Amino acid sequence: MWGAGLINGLRITMRNMLRGPITVMYPYEKLELPERSRWAVRSKYFEDGDPRCTACMACVRSCPDHILDLEVTTAEDKSKHIDRFSYEVGACMMCGLCVETCPFDAIEMSHDYELAVTDAPLLSEDLLADVDAASAKRHRELKAAAQAAAEAAAPSSAPVADDAAPTEKGGDDA
């Protein structure tokens, strides 16, 4: 019968209305982001508060839009001091290539998405400023200690969880 589709359409909208709204009233209610969500880049630190970054410049080279920049002063004993690790968060496209490339797990894609500012200069941040860079030696010692602890605790190696994948690429020759 001509018109059956019209009546059926009304029935469908009424049924959907009775299912209830699906609105999440931001900012009063916020959804939790999945673990792999990529938002603003942030520095990571050791337990005692020192930054993990060794100023190796791998992330700076890998960024497609050249928005990361490191200003480093190298002392006579080859130790590096980071004057400024600048990050143009306003231009960042959150692709995550920098975090994938970092060999020292010194930066992460945080879940910080409320990045709107009212002042244009604030779109350029400093991830680190005026700190000593960590040394590769410290990272090696930490890794060796962690490996020894793992072997002592469980002789049979535990399977790697699926989520551990993002920071390990099958085949990096740094």
Add this chain to the structure above:
Amino acid sequence: MTDARDIATEVGMLAPEGTHDPGLPPAGIRRAPEGVDGLTTEHLIINMGPQHPSTHGVLRMIVEMDGEEIVSAEASIGYLHRGIEKLAEHRRYNALGTLMDRGDYVSGIHGELASALAVEKLMEIEIPRKADYLRVLLSEINRIASHLVWFGTFGLDTGAMGQFLYAMRDREFLVDILESITGSRMMFNYVRPGGVLADLPVGMDAQIREFSDGFDAYLQEHHELLGGNEIFQHRVKGIGTIDRDSALAFGLSGANLRGSGVAFDVRRDRAYSAYDDMEFDVPVGSTGDAWDRYMVRMEEMRQSNRMIRQCLDGMPEGGFTAKVPKVLRPPAGEVYAAVESSRGETGIHLVSQGGDTPYRFHYKAPSLAVLQALEEILPGHLLADVVMIIGSTDIMLGEIDR
């Protein structure tokens, strides 16, 4: 002090003082050929400007109308041009996916897949079978998501509002799944030369199955709401017909081509990735009108759901990526790789000269051919049909303008 009038006069947009002859018809009107009984009417030239609630992106259509009927139509593009092909010449091969994401931004996976396939073809990389399955899984999820956007906006073009939000509700499930797997809701950067970024997280299999189980019923409800509506059928059936020969001549692909009766699908006829393992039907229309294109895409969504099931059931063991160097340097040469994206055949023509950035990166966008076809089929239709026909062809200005 120079004001706007001086500047406008200088560039020629405003006639200098005293030179405007009011005897001439205004610039927006063209005199039509002499009609019956020596009566002449004037054609109205209307600009459906780049800012418009209904063109899918920033499309500018200049239509010449005789009353409500279209006499000629011209598409003017370039408002979303960002220089993707030029930028690609300064990006490393593993970062090309970030550019492809922003071309056809609704089907990011397909664009990334095309560029990854091109690089792998050039470098002759073998990727693990699991990576192929993951790529197909996400391609089909992305295809459903893209078709849901098309479905919602197609209804909006005809005036119906309800189905748009119901389609967006379903798309939210998919986009949440994509965010959990890839890390981002739209600019995935997931498919890389050599494989994919990461394996499925724990619990993802159950979440995708939950969506897939309920989706066929939701799809049927969407079809009843919009396609079953007699008003919609009267608006859409028999309108915007592209016959088979025109479709082939204009180089259409995807659902636009299949709606006109040509049974060509890159997934089946030039199989890539894991599609040779998949069992799916390719819906084909007969008359090439907007209704056929609508039915083809609705059926494609159902088939994609079927393929998602097969991917999950048949997911092999193994790694998710091959070992590739950090900086890819393909040998000199050129290659063309194509995928079946939601809009048609998206192809990458890659020319390499051995460095770490491409020499030439051409992005063949399926929607560009549609615009030429539109200029041919729009005359004879009414103004209300213009918006509907553009919606039925599912163009995406991001990939047209690049």
Add this chain to the structure above:
Amino acid sequence: MSDVLRVILPVLAAVGLMLTNGVVLIYMLRKVLGHLHLRLGPMHVGWHGVLQTVADVGKLLTKEDITPNNVDKALFFLAPAAVFVPSLMAYAAIPFSETWRITSLDTGLLYTFAVLSLVPIGVLMAGWSSANKWALLGGMRAAAQQIAYEVPLLLSVLPIVMLSGSLDLVEIVSAQGGYWLGFVPRWFVLHPLGFIASLIFLVAGLAELNQTPFDMSEAESELVAGFASEYSAMKFGLLFLSEFSNSFIISALGITLFFGGWTLPWIPADWVAHIGPIIFMLKTYIGIAVFMWIRGTYPRVRIDQLMSLGWKRLIPISLSLIMVTGIAMKVVESVRGVS
């Protein structure tokens, strides 16, 4: 003195009702459409957004009134009034209850339709005077549509007039008193011929109101705001206030003609004698909610399909309905006369 008051107070009440209606209906539209579409509608201004329209009215009153350079100034200025005043006049004959009405007119129905037919003139004025091709298209479409659908609107109501024997809306409501078979109220919508008439009335009424599926003149996805594109501030407010007020009028007419007006079935009349107007308003708002339900579901009919529907289908059907009603009435009368 009290005579003057007795004339002026109802008119002021009608103006007040019209304005309050606009405020409430805009909020209701946004909430109904929102919930139909799985969202919430206004929520922040006042409890669940009830003060939203008040804020919107305040905004419209304080906005800058922009008049483009090339408009036809006299028509541009008068068009909102030409649309608003007939809507206000249409309130005169609507019966809110047996005793509550602005004025009692023997030809109330005819008066209402006559006044509503002045609205397309205002719409055409608005579209024409805006120096804008899109507004012109919208105005011409709206005028053609509204003029075309007045004929089936009036013709579909004639069977009701024949069945009830009067053009006075109060008498039409009283003709719907009583029951068939003891329990089915004698509402004209439940009468077989009245049911068909009510469907035609619904379709023609929606077309008169420029509501989806017949809102070609305000097709948001094509013409942005149609004939009202160039209007700002209170002129725009008046145009859209009159649109909502017209939907109240059509719904009220539909309730009066087909659904028994202010009466409730199965409840003795003296119980509801004092709350008649409240029942009437409730029923009218339910009718408007049905219009909004249709608005949120259906796509738009194309302009040529709309015209062909009106002229080629609705008019022949309503004419034959009048003929069938006449014949049926005579047959029933003679059967009764014989027995």
